[in-house]
Amino acid sequence: MANQKGVLMVFKSLLLVLFLIPTTVTKPIQIIATTGMVADITREVAGDHAVVTSLMGEGVDPHLYKPTAADAKAIVSADMVFYSGLMLEGTMTDTFLKAARMGKLVYPVTELIDESYLLEPPEFQGHWDPHVWMDVSAWSQAVEAIANALCEQDEVNCKEYKANAERYKAKLHNLHEYAITSIASIPKNRRILITAHDAFNYFGRAYGIEVVGIQGLSTESEAGIEDVNRLVNILVNNRITAVFVESSVSDRNVNALIEGAAAKGHTVKIGGRLFSDAMGQVGTYKGTYIGMLDHNITTISAALGGNAPEDGFAMMPQSNQPTGGNDEH
Ligand SMILES: [Zn+2]
Numbered sequence: 001m002a003n004q005k006g007v008l009m010v011f012k013s014l015l016l017v018l019f020l021i022p023t024t025v026t027k028p029i030q031i032i033a034t035t036g037m038v039a040d041i042t043r044e045v046a047g048d049h050a051v052v053t054s055l056m057g058e059g060v061d062p063h064l065y066k067p068t069a070a071d072a073k074a075i076v077s078a079d080m081v082f083y084s085g086l087m088l089e090g091t092m093t094d095t096f097l098k099a100a101r102m103g104k105l106v107y108p109v110t111e112l113i114d115e116s117y118l119l120e121p122p123e124f125q126g127h128w129d130p131h132v133w134m135d136v137s138a139w140s141q142a143v144e145a146i147a148n149a150l151c152e153q154d155e156v157n158c159k160e161y162k163a164n165a166e167r168y169k170a171k172l173h174n175l176h177e178y179a180i181t182s183i184a185s186i187p188k189n190r191r192i193l194i195t196a197h198d199a200f201n202y203f204g205r206a207y208g209i210e211v212v213g214i215q216g217l218s219t220e221s222e223a224g225i226e227d228v229n230r231l232v233n234i235l236v237n238n239r240i241t242a243v244f245v246e247s248s249v250s251d252r253n254v255n256a257l258i259e260g261a262a263a264k265g266h267t268v269k270i271g272g273r274l275f276s277d278a279m280g281q282v283g284t285y286k287g288t289y290i291g292m293l294d295h296n297i298t299t300i301s302a303a304l305g306g307n308a309p310e311d312g313f314a315m316m317p318q319s320n321q322p323t324g325g326n327d328e329h
Pocket of ligand 1: 131198199277
């Protein structure tokens with residue numbers, strides 16, 4: 001008797017389980033994204049409806065990245081491919097074309113950014129400067145492009161993609177405002193970003209800080225020494241207290257700047273390592289787009305005498321408040 005009852009209960013719970021399984025089980029969309037910045041905003045928009053795999057991890061240079069055989073395979077077996085575009089992933093163009101010819105949905109996320117916005121500095125040799133993620137308001141348009149693309153692929157969940165995009169864009173709006181305020185808090189004459197990257201042109205324009213590149217800086221030639229002297233003068237005359245470095249400029253050449261300024265009685269330190277073309281470690285705050293930009297903004301502001309809070313944007317209430325700042329009354 002007890003046994004029969006048990007069987008009945010098992011049967012009932014089986015029925016319940018069957019009832020709970022939706023009639024059409026939809027598989028998550030398989031998405032390949034190139035850089036971490038593209039992958040992160042894609043995850044924000046797609047939510048549970050997609051599995052997003054990023055090809056390029058921490059410290060990878062997307063300009064030079066050559067797809068491996070495994071990458072090519074992942075690209076052709078994915079449902080959708082999102083890439084940054086504007087020739088950032090220059091060596092991957094053939095792979096993208098091949099995937100597109102096979103009927104894959106291959107999207108450059110910078111598609112909606114108007115040409116009139118784009119910069120074409122000489123160092124990019126006739127191409128647009130691709131580093132648009134450095135201006136949060138521009139990267140916000142990439143969020144919108146991703147939502148549109150997902151809607152094309154998966155109409156059923158379109159409303160959700162649009163809502164996710166709106167919510168995330170509101171956060172980005174707050175981050176953009178944070179950047180404007182933080183950089184503006186640096187004393188005006190010190191608003192000069194001396195950096196080893198060529199990635200900060202849009203950042204400089206959006207947030208009102210002059211960008212001076214030191215890539216290629218060398219103490220090995222006459223011209224190189226002249227460059228060092230010119231930069232030392234900029235540092236001393238503007239009382240700039242920090243320069244920002246990366247592994248692409250040797251310590252010796254950066255030290256030449258610091259020593260040159262010291263010889264003129266002005267102290268300069270290394271202001272920190274900025275993220276340019278890749279985010280921080282996966283699974284950490286700096287491994288997100290917001291965390292990456294927050295780190296850059298806060299580091300630059302703090303090192304140059306601005307008043308960005310020590311904990312940055314992350315600890316501010318508006319970092320999680322998707323309702324815009326109080327600047328728009
Ligand atoms: Zn770059």
